Amino acid sequence: MAHGYALCIGLNAVDPKHYQGWSGHLLACEADATDMADIAKAQRFDHVTLLLTADATRKKVRAAIEAAAKSAHEGDLVLLTYSGHGGQVPDQNDDEPDGQDETWCLYDGEHIDDELYQLFTHFRPKVRVLVLSDSCHSGSVTRAVLREAALRSGTLRTVEATGTGTARVAIDPAAPRYRAMPDEVALATYRRNKEFYDEIAKNLPSQKESAKKLQATVRLISGCQDNQLSQDGTFNGLFTGTLLRVWKHGLFKGDYPTFYRKIKQRMPSDQTPNHFVIGPPNPAYDEQEPFFVG
Numbered sequence: 407m408a409h410g411y412a413l414c415i416g417l418n419a420v421d422p423k424h425y426q427g428w429s430g431h432l433l434a435c436e437a438d439a440t441d442m443a444d445i446a447k448a449q450r451f452d453h454v455t456l457l458l459t460a461d462a463t464r465k466k467v468r469a470a471i472e473a474a475a476k477s478a479h480e481g482d483l484v485l486l487t488y489s490g491h492g493g494q495v496p497d498q499n500d501d502e503p504d505g506q507d508e509t510w511c512l513y514d515g516e517h518i519d520d521e522l523y524q525l526f527t528h529f530r531p532k533v534r535v536l537v538l539s540d541s542c543h544s545g546s547v548t549r550a551v552l553r554e555a556a557l558r559s560g561t562l563r564t565v566e567a568t569g570t571g572t573a574r575v576a577i578d579p580a581a582p583r584y585r586a587m588p589d590e591v592a593l594a595t596y597r598r599n600k601e602f603y604d605e606i607a608k609n610l611p612s613q614k615e616s617a618k619k620l621q622a623t624v625r626l627i628s629g630c631q632d633n634q635l636s637q638d639g640t641f642n643g644l645f646t647g648t649l650l651r652v653w654k655h656g657l658f659k660g661d662y663p664t665f666y667r668k669i670k671q672r673m674p675s676d677q678t679p680n681h682f683v684i685g686p687p688n689p690a691y692d693e694q695e696p697f698f699v700g
Contacts, residue, residue: 408483408699409452410449410450410452410453410485411483412443412485413467413471414440414446414456415467416490417489417513418435425591426594428595430591432490432491434647435459436459438646439456439457440458442485442487445653448656450699451485463513464512467512478530480532480533484533484535485538486536486537487539490541492508492541492586492587493508496596507607510541518607520612526616526624527616532621535624535625536625539627539628541629542634542635585629586635620685623685623687623688624685626680626681628645629643629679630679631680644673645679648673649669653696660695661692662681662693662694
């Protein structure tokens, strides 16, 4: 019998001590993570870990993923969900065309995408991994898109990088909230923690190198495309809320491609979810209903 392991992460804020005065307040990320954990429990996952805001540290997230990798065997399902800000740091191993590594903004520091890929290589063969990321994903044009969209929407009212390296950001609470770290905050945070992030990145294999060692099948359904923004909401993020409506408390019938298609159909054109699979092909996984443990 297969087993299920879930790690659901949601941050409504980050530690301003690390992010140079920026707390990155959001509203619905903890709700997203809690709702995803509830789905895992309803689907009878064996282990469900919920990390919210101050508990969602780099150390705890990494430890939880490593614990799942150690426990999961062939045929098991590992669910990893993240709701929070997306960020960037400079690429150190030349595997990003735009020279930027994407990150998850955890409470006490950013988690680099290469770190996540490297953790995937810890999973045993034929383990199924499902990643749901409701955050802004930065690609080659994302830095410009984030700033321009924020200014247009009124979310970003004033941004100032002080002489001390602290980024001051004023947010209009009535404007749409996007799950993206502003450029000025990304720069200030990286410059003040350059040695820390560079050391991590230099010691990591590239995503291409990690892919050669990947034995599990990893499926990602993300909240938007690389050059788009993921919107926060009142009760859930736009992507997570749409996913929940399609899921209908387990009444949804269909495979993963159908699940993705139904979510995409309900989303606006400026926030199009992405869906792709890395690792060895697993046709049976493709054909299963979402969150099916077995």
